[in-house]
Amino acid sequence: MNTTVPAIGYWDHYTTLAATTTLTRLECLWQAWYQWWHHDVVATGLLFFLVHELMYFGRCIPWYIIDRVPYFRRYKIQPDKLPSDAEQWECLKSVLKSHFVVEALPIWLFHPVCRQLKIAVSVPFPAATTVAWQVALFFVLEDMWHYWAHRLFHVGWFYKHIHKQHHRYAAPFGLAAEYAHPVEVMSLGFGTVGFPVIYAALAARYPHWQWPDLHLFTIAVWISLRLWQAVDAHSGYEFPWSLHHFVPFWAGADHHDDHHHYFIGNYASSFRWFDYMLDTESTGASRARRAHRSRTRAEAAVKAKVA
Numbered sequence: 373m374n375t376t377v378p379a380i381g382y383w384d385h386y387t388t389l390a391a392t393t394t395l396t397r398l399e400c401l402w403q404a405w406y407q408w409w410h411h412d413v414v415a416t417g418l419l420f421f422l423v424h425e426l427m428y429f430g431r432c433i434p435w436y437i438i439d440r441v442p443y444f445r446r447y448k449i450q451p452d453k454l455p456s457d458a459e460q461w462e463c464l465k466s467v468l469k470s471h472f473v474v475e476a477l478p479i480w481l482f483h484p485v486c487r488q489l490k491i492a493v494s495v496p497f498p499a500a501t502t503v504a505w506q507v508a509l510f511f512v513l514e515d516m517w518h519y520w521a522h523r524l525f526h527v528g529w530f531y532k533h534i535h536k537q538h539h540r541y542a543a544p545f546g547l548a549a550e551y552a553h554p555v556e557v558m559s560l561g562f563g564t565v566g567f568p569v570i571y572a573a574l575a576a577r578y579p580h581w582q583w584p585d586l587h588l589f590t591i592a593v594w595i596s597l598r599l600w601q602a603v604d605a606h607s608g609y610e611f612p613w614s615l616h617h618f619v620p621f622w623a624g625a626d627h628h629d630d631h632h633h634y635f636i637g638n639y640a641s642s643f644r645w646f647d648y649m650l651d652t653e654s655t656g657a658s659r660a661r662r663a664h665r666s667r668t669r670a671e672a673a674v675k676a677k678v679a
């Protein structure tokens with residue numbers, strides 16, 4: 373007698389959930405994924421690996437095409453510096469190696485950490501407003517971390533041995549966003565993954581603060597948006613419809629391209645306020661003040677020598 377039970381596919385789980393529950397389509401897709409794998413560590417690990425690959429490379433493809441369409445040349449910030457296919461291929465190989473070697477292990481450890489910190493995985497998802505303000509909070513905290521870590525990476529030994537790799541391209545392109553030394557990938561990556569973990573740890577440790585629970589879906593949304601921000605900042609294009617024209621404190625490519633061009637200043641990732649407040653903008657008055665300061669220092673040094 374044949375006792376083989378027919379395997380239930382992903383879409384069988386999805387259609388059952390869609391027919392028998394009041395969950396949204398997105399929640400059904402999410403829940404069916406966990407039911408199908410029947411192994412939460414694998415489900416979360418693979419989900420985040422795929423989110424990373426799809427969001428990163430998916431966002432790079434339009435920029436690769438735009439680089440090849442002459443019409444868009446008028447919007448290129450450094451129009452005489454188009455990345456060649458050979459450069460993009462080298463960059464792609466390095467980024468893929470980094471994804472598989474450096475980031476693969478932490479991604480697989482993510483579910484056990486979530487379990488420990490009571491990060492919710494089950495459906496339904498939290499309210500859209502909760503997702504929105506938690507993501508906004510992570511954007512602000514990541515930007516702060518990125519500013520100081522990046523500024524440190526421009527100091528002597530750190531630049532020479534770690535950050536120099538990321539500055540190989542004076543005119544960046546989308547794919548170059550994650551082209552970096554493994555130490556840089558891990559330390560700047562902390563700004564993206566570390567703050568949600570700290571939030572969840574504090575919420576679990578101090579329940580009387582009544583912070584809304586953090587859901588894994590919120591983290592997936594946050595990581596997707598952060599990846600898009602990083603790729604766009606390296607795109608090398610400034611359009612009349614770029615976000616910073618409507619949200620003046622948003623950084624974008626206009627801000628980060630200057631960092632690659634001048635090597636000094638514009639250390640923040642998403643926002644302009646840290647570089648503005650701490651007088652570290654790459655161009656404009658900040659640049660003039662830096663030049664004046666170094667001139668004054670050099671003149672003082674010459675005077676001291678003569679005396």
Ligand SMILES: [Zn+2]
Nearest residue numbers: 522526535631
């Ligand atoms: Zn830098």
Ligand SMILES: [Zn+2]
Nearest residue numbers: 538544606628
């Ligand atoms: Zn960069």
